[in-house]
Amino acid sequence: MSRSRFTRRGVLKSGAVAGAGVALPTIFTAGSASAFTNEPTGATVTFGFNVPQSGPYADEGMDELRAQQLAVEHINGEGDGGMLNTFKSALDGSGVLGKKVVYVTGDTQTKSDAARASAKSMIEKDGAIMINGGSSSGVAVAVQSLCQEAGIIFMAGLTHSNDTTGKDRKANGFRHFFNAYMSGAALAPVLAKAYGTDRRAYHLTADYNWGWTQEESIRAATEALGWETVETVRTPLSTTDFSSYIAPVLNSGADVLILNHYGGNMVNSINQAVQFGLRDKVVNGKNFEIVVPLYSELMAEGAGEAIKGVYGSMNWNWQLDNPGTKAFVKSFGEKYGRPPSNSAHTCYVQTLLYADAVARAGSFNPCAVVEALEDFEFDGMGNGPTLYRGADHQCFKDVLVMKGNENPTNQFDILEIVELTPRAQVEYAPDHPMFAGGDLGKCNSGA
Template structure:
């Protein structure tokens, strides 16, 4: 009988070679984010600029192919996000979408991405389900933070914060995921959760929610929201003279903290995914960002830069924009940049790295307009990101 093995092997070789190439005349990165709403200051236009900075480090080209960056505003609406993603993938031939910031939008865009075998790099979106039940190891990576990590990081700080907690949570996917992660982590740490309340996304009047929290007698109020919602809740807490310690999960935006002022923000705790090393490389990057944006960068923006940079390094090494090949290459390359010096990408799509517990400074402690937070403690990534065998990522099985 005639053997077809050599012919099949040769066909497989050619098929592999055909895949391992940059598919079109450009490498196109789409930054899909909140350009006009409550998350703009922490992500938005700053994240777009951060991606452009990553592209410039490659001289605007990767393996001779020009890199194009386009931006879109999903308006925190899943249907708008899906519409833009479909157009970008089908018409504009976008290779990868990044940022997203809103978890509800990100879930919807991830579904489209899997259907079309494209790629997303989630940086601002926080639900831990992106590397759990919704994982897509060949189509997505989760870069900056997630709700499990936030919960575990805060639980590690419980002894210095207090034993009675109250939740004020945003009534959508991110707030629900954060609260769901916090409850078991805090309970395990010996915390008594004395109550909780939910508020609409984009709420402006937090007086009733703050009064309920005040009446609970809690030692700590956890603001399980983000962006302007966190800032407005914190302002209400100060107006009513709340004595409890405050943990705000949306205090990663320096612009938002500066806007509300240290008099309002002082003492509030936050877990930040970006540990600013304040070395020469980081200072130079920050100076370049501030020259363009006139504001200090936040962790989502630095993280989006890191994700874009790592993506382009992987495209260069794989000589391909095929999502499976690019993500496989990203797993091989350690993440060493201004965002982190100890990052690595796991098979479930989670990029693991150190994080920090920070506290907003008092006006007396601040040395300049952007000197607003201090690091209370650094936490190792493997200690706070969910173990891969506990995530429930079915695709890995």
């Protein structure tokens, strides 16, 4: 009878040593092969475009996607180059750091959970190195938070809530689009000039995050002018018939109705307000007026005749007279047969800015990209001299005050530019009360 040379203790010891031996190289190789999330190793690098392809903002999402596709073409040296001809860039038309850009798309459905799921899928399954797009602040905040956790850069699309670069700001997230505070700061002087400083305003506000910050911002700006706020009424986001909210405006003593609505809400509320004859009314000896703080070309098309003469604000408009705008409108217009919207513009610019930051940093590492974008000053992107402020990752540039065109000559010039508000007028401190409570934290590379 022979005795086995294996003892229980011996097997455990050997197993532990063997296990450590197998695991040790993996730990080191994992660190050296992938220094950050989705580090590109082949001849291509993947961008993730997360836009609403279904749901009520699908048209806006499609316009963003067109612009993103155009940006990829231009980065890869195809087409006429668009804004790369006017923006002093480190890109040379051969992709980014020698890698050709390819892209994947996700459908946000304008729902935070769906947007997070599609962004997660693009990051984990498709290896997207950067996520760009979106037409809602709720989506932007949710996806920005996901990207922060995943070690991915988030270049926000259309998001106008103060919170995106305020209390919900993140080190891996960057917003080129303007915000509600800027809308108020830009609109107020124009409203004072057009309607005077002795006005009584009635607010109808979409009852969600963006609506609240929009109301807070425009209310503060108009009250600083001397306007009195008569009433602020929150309307459910699902409302389609606003008549029961508009009827009380008639006898409220207000002479201005401010619609803190966007999208379908805005289209319906402004049309119904006009049907109630508000714009024909004379109250307190003044003509009754309507203001829509945030405009979009696509929504203005939906509102039709009702927006004639109504003031609002925008991040950018295709009618601006500068080389960057002309180059982009030409590229986009020739390819798609219509001028780009301001959400298309912001997505196009964000994609180019990301690619340029990578080229300047010489690395796709998110922390290097963050460093390259922070306090970056640039021009030639259609908004004049622009700063990506390092303290909160918010872009600062001129803001457009728009008015519904009284005599449009074609289907695209339904809005006219009233004033280009200088950047200095819409700037604020990073710890401004409307943006307080946020902390960028540290950049996360996912390593």
